[in-house]
Amino acid sequence: MIARIWRGTTAEDRADEYAKYLRGTGLADYVKTPGNHGVSMLVRRHDGRADFTLISYWESMEHVKAFAGDDPEVAVFYPEDDDFLIDRETTVTHHDVVVPGPRLGQV
Numbered sequence: 288m289i290a291r292i293w294r295g296t297t298a299e300d301r302a303d304e305y306a307k308y309l310r311g312t313g314l315a316d317y318v319k320t321p322g323n324h325g326v327s328m329l330v331r332r333h334d335g336r337a338d339f340t341l342i343s344y345w346e347s348m349e350h351v352k353a354f355a356g357d358d359p360e361v362a363v364f365y366p367e368d369d370d371f372l373i374d375r376e377t378t379v380t381h382h383d384v385v386v387p388g389p390r391l392g393q394v
Contacts, residue, residue: 288324288344288345288346288383288384288387289344289345289346289347289348289350289351289381289382289383289384290342290343290344290345290381290382290383290384291342291343291344291345291351291355291359291379291380291381292340292341292342292379292380292381292382293340293341293362293376293379294338294339294340294341294375294376295338295339295368295372295374295375295376296336296337296338296339296372296373296374296375297336297337297339297371297372297373298335298336298337298373299332299333299334299335299336299337300335301337301371302330302332302337302339304371305337305339305371305372306328306330306339308365308367308371309328309339309341312365312367313341313363313365314326314328314341316354316363317343317354320350320353320354321350321353322345322346322347322349322350322351322353323343323344323345323346323350323354324344324345324346325343325344325390326341326342326343326344327341327342327343327388328340328341329341329342336373344384344387348381351381355379359379359381360378360379360381361377361378361379362375362376362377362378362379
């Protein structure tokens with residue numbers, strides 16, 4: 288299994304709105320792509336900022352490419368991301384999952 292990790296930042300007062308937006312865009316696309324095994328969305332609020340970390344879980348890099356395209360290291364963005372994000376990583380990292388975590392719930 289592969290973990291795909293991306294990070295971005297919004298203003299703290301827009302964190303809940305951005306989380307809702309993510310559920311309807313990227314997270315929804317993750318879970319409907321074959322080979323996806325779920326996603327975790329983490330938020331750290333501090334100093335007027337909200338740092339988001341998305342960790343999606345995939346069966347293989349071929350399944351990641353089905354979501355992300357031929358260059359899976361490039362982050363996937365949606366039209367309104369520019370309205371929300373004050374900082375973002377334009378690339379993602381991929382990691383082999385050695386010990387999977389518990390299944391926590393649905394997006």
